[in-house]
Amino acid sequence: MQSRYRTTLGGQVWRYDTLAQVMARATPDRAGDRLAGVAATSAQDRAAAQAVLADVPLQRFLEEALIPYEDDDVTRLIIDTHDAAAFAPVAHLTVGDFRDWLLSDLATPAVLAALRPGLTPEMAAAVCKIMRNQDLILVAQKCRVTTAFRGTIGLPGRLSTRVQPNHPVDDVNGIAASILDGLMYAGGDAVIGINPATDNVAQAGRLLHLMADIIDGYGIPTQSCVLTHVTNTLDCITAGAPVDLVFQSVGGTQGTNDAFGFTLDHLAQAQDAALGLGRGTVGTNVMYFETGQGSSLSAGANHGLDQQTCEARAYAVARHYDPLLVNTVVGFIGPEYLYDGREIARAGLEDHFCGKLLGLPMGCDICYTNHAEADQNDVDSLMTLLGVAGVSFIMGVPGSDDIMLNYQSTSFHDALYLRRALGLKPAPEFDAWLARMGIMDSADGFRLGDGMPDGFAKRLAGAAHG
């Protein structure tokens, strides 16, 4: 049988068996796809696959599921929630046409927002594969996604940060010291989010109380999260702990989520439970998801798909539960999946673009491990690119060094660099709090205050004598 996926370039015929194979071969080169055995076999193979992919009608992605509907609950979620009316404006386009359309002046922020329920993750992944980095930046800039809980995330000209005050044994004073450092460097408007050292439920509850007391006591317009398993957070809610946001790592196939130990029902249940607490003041987005290319292959559940396509499918899971924050942890998984700074940068831009196009409040943990070929200069480059692209939030780790998770991310200083270089303010509620406390004046070149707010100074003095 003649494959429908073929092209002739320079006298040579290139044939592909399936849509999944076209997608994988068309993907810019990276370690995880080589590891999975799905990468292009040569540079020409990749270019040919990109040419074939550009001719595929977007409609095809609704007809040919990359993972069968019967086998996978993420596929079922994607197909069952697809909005044909929203899709209509682009229903006649090929992938190549779609790239032109996205870059054209037809695709205004309002038009792109209306399109979201009509797009599937596979369509976003496909067009992403034939876009250059500058295309990914320019289109992402036009995708405005705003969410809210105690502050508003994602407004134009804004950049939020997570304070990530991790400690290897969850020592409350150690964690509080990093929270204070973050607040004094104007960080924390996205979330104060702790990765706990263990999965101990009582400990998670303790950390939730610790953060709630600080947020309430100093009137900080932000939210807290303990990044523990969704079922642990449900236990915390049942036990009466002050849960703002429910966390879960999510993947783009049912098998990946099985390996993470949750089902889609768990997410719905947890969202309901958190909404029932009614702790948000300016919005009702109560979920915080993390993702990252390579998780499906790592779980042995990639179904022959490339890792960027699997990642985009994770965004279908995320968007179903109206998250406040979605964070692609781009360099954490290690060099088997993203080998060096160049591969990490490409993946970060892809994830941000696909997430924003699908309507997610996309942030990025711009990071690397010590066994990857990367360093702080790679972090600086990707941070600047994502800042230009309009990333919703980045991490803030004291001095870039996470002493619990053992990797390097962006620091509080890094976020201030981005603010000054690109004129990006924090969330408006938090910005006003910073000004009131004398910590930072956005209107005066993001200048930091000289002293400490009285409340903090008293506690510091108390700690010195205690």
Next chain:
Amino acid sequence: MDNRVTDNPWRSLRRFTDARIGMGRAGVSLPTAELLAFQMAHAQARDAVHQPLDVARLVADLGAIDGVLPALTVQSQAVDRADYLRHPDKGRRLAAGAALPGDAPELAIVIADGLSSRAVQDHAAAMVAALMAQMPGVRMSAPVIAVQGRVAIGDDIAAAMDAAAVLVLIGERPGLSSPDSLGLYFTQNPGPGLSDARRNCISNVRPAGLLPGHAAARFAYLYAQAQVLGTSGVALKDNSAPLLADAAATSFLSPPRTE
């Protein structure tokens, strides 16, 4: 007065944490001294990844512990560090020809170099000693040292030994402030092909983190629960009381109730 660099008074809080807090700033950027200190720490962590495990020394250290059977050594399918870093699957599989006794221990003890041989070299023997002291009634295997090993190699080893449960002690990815952190991964009823959802993890075992005695106590709790449940992983919750001295939820930063 020279005000190129602004110092932070809360740097004194470093007595609570190894985190790089209160670094000060030049404008909003890192002062030169902090920049250089970071470069050195990164260089040390990079070098730690490539340091090979001294197996003979580890065997000797384990042999000095009362009641521990003589340690065995096996290889994963990864032939060297480069192979290990690029092909995670090879590190999860036992190389052909490994001779392991099929004596059906209640708990197989596996020690894998992982990404930090230093963590294993410095802390694995102390961890095994703490386990022996904490769990005298459990029939443990001889420690199996897996060179170029990842966590899942414990499943292959447990199958070869017909073990009812397996605990893998492994060098975690080195951090800038913690190039020597040991992780513990536990599986009840192990078998090849299990996912991470079936494992429980206790991490950051090192002098500046969780001490071996505390880690052993926490593991003993998980192990006992697993015998009741007949499984491990997500279904097995760590509801042991917080083991830390500072069990309160208040810190120096917590606002007084009256304020």
